[in-house]
Amino acid sequence: MARTKNFSHLLSEGRIGPMTLSNRIVMPAMDLNVCVDGEIHQEDIDHFAARAAGGTGLIITGASAIAFPVGAASTKEPGLSDDRFIPGLTALADAVHAAGSKLCVQSTHHGKISRIDTLQDRPLLVPSVPDYDLDMSAMADNTMDELKRMGAVTQGKKPSYHAATLDDIAWLIETWTDAAVRCMKAGVDAIEIHCAHGYVLSGFLNRADNKRTDQYGGTLENRARLACEVIASVKAAVGDKMAVIVRVAGEEFGQEGALTLEESCRAAALFEQAGADAIHVTGWGRNPFSNFTDGPLPNKVGAYASQAAEVKKHVSVPVISVGRMLPEVAEKGISDGSFDFAAMGRQLLADPDLANKIKAGTPEQVRPCINCYVCVQENFWDDTPICAVNPPLGNEGILPLEPTRTAQGVLVVGAGPAGLETARLLTLRGHKVTVIDKADRLGGTLWFSTLTTPDNERLLDWLTNEVKRLGIQVRLNTEVTPALVKEIGPDHVVVATGARRPRPDVPGASCRTCTPVTPSATSCWVARRRPTAVGCCAPSASSASSPASPRAPRRSAGSPRPSCRWARTSS
DSSP states (O other): OOOOSOOTTTTSOEEETTEEESSSEEEOOOOOOOOBTTBOOHHHHHHHHHHHHTTOSEEEOSOEETBTTBTOSOTTSOBOSSGGGHHHHHHHHHHHHHTTOEEEEEEEOOGGGOHHHHHTTOOEEESSOOOOOOOOGGGGGSOHHHHHHHHHTTTTOOOOEEEOOHHHHHHHHHHHHHHHHHHHHTTOSEEEEEEOTTSHHHHHHSTTTOOOOSTTSSSHHHHTHHHHHHHHHHHHHHTTSSEEEEEEEEEEESSTTOOOHHHHHHHHHHHHHHTOSEEEEEEEESOTTTSGGGTTSOSSTTTTHHHHHHHHTTOSSOEEEOSSOOHHHHHHHHHTTSOSEEEOSHHHHHOTTHHHHHHTTOGGGSOOOOOOOHHHHHHHTTOOOOOSSOTTTTOGGGOSOOOOSSOOEEEEEOOSHHHHHHHHHHHHTTOEEEEEOSSSSSSTHHHHHTTTOTHHHHHHHHHHHHHHHHTOEEEOSOOOOHHHHHHHOOSEEEEOOOOOOOOOSSTTTTOSSSEEEOHHHHOBHHHHHSOEEESTTSOOTTTOSOSSOSOOOOOOTTSOOOOOTTBOSOO
16 A cells, blocks of 8 residues: 555544544544453553543543443443442543543443353343354364363353343433433543444344344334434433444444345434434454454455445434554545544554654554454453554553663664564663674564565564664674674673474474475465475375475565465464
């Protein structure tokens, strides 16, 4: 994608209902899982305040349970069901405001995904008892440790279901309204009503989950009725003191009866009539164990931009688009009128200062998200997200790093991602750093990984640019020896030469003539499941499990990237 330094539309002021935003960059809900029994604590505040200080126009909290712990997916998510939650919300709102941004609380009842209901022996509240089973065969790829961690969230208990009665529906509307009023009392600027991702309002909206024959089932107007009643009640309670945003899937994927784009457009119009000040268009793959990368965390850049553009044709309120919204994609979409605001979730986890950097005209300094899904995987076992490129994620209290009072000389051995990041941080703190590597290029095996995982090249480019920008001394084609270390005379030596990868236990792995094809070297589907070797000990061509040796010549500038026909598009 062509890089631009002109983000005038993305950085322009925007308005949602009564709320004015300094720019069109939105941080969507990304669950941090650091609350204690539903109460917001300092880790949450530091996390969101860092994104606000980084210039983000609107901060949306992680999913917050309107009836906590009832309808919650985690005891570590914010609660909205009691006044005891107001002080934490107030502290968060104050911190976000002090940093120059606005705060929106995402509100929901998780419906059939309410893991805490299962844990605490409550049936899951749903429009209709499910009449289908999901394909769980993909879980065979999980390690035993991962399976145990997922099962531990509910202590291995199986869910039961309760089809909502009219009394339950009235309770949902009242409880949602009370939650909104608590947000208003806390000084929050907006509330997002979650009507997507399989949560209770989403369940009513789609045909796969809603088999009702009363006024809340059947036609789209009936299926959207509960969401509209919640929106109208919340809007009546908060008036012009808070904006009301509604999140809806522009499209659902992977199952008969899933919400279609045409239905989503009609629903969005109904939501606007009920009082929505903006529509936040997302997407949802209905089986998280088979099509999770269709949504809500897509692999495709600008995944839901076209759905947002179609929804925008049917409403007059602003439309927010999400789904790997890189700044260039966001600028184009806003400038051509496809949508009005751009939500950047994983990208803002990777770099809280994104907005300030593009405002300063230095987009090349934005630390890229490499789309590795490491952050998101932690939600499956109710843990705090981690980031492959931004270690302080969830621990922002350690920032900013203070300049050193005593500059020292540091020798970093190894120019892979760990070595380069170490050199970058030490240089920023004021130390004099030299990086040495015996290879002829920066990146170590990160360079090789770009052959099958192109997003890693964005990280390598960023690290390379940072080394140049900071003036870090680099010596390539140089092997570090005791004599060289003595000659340089550093105060400290950091050894960042990478891990040793063992040979796989397959025929030919120990043969010096053969080239082992390993999962770590290729990221290929075939190699991951049926590793082998290429050479004299390899199986015959007809039964070989890998199309080629992983060894590849260095790619010259401007030449096309070599590719493997079995390679995945995400790491």
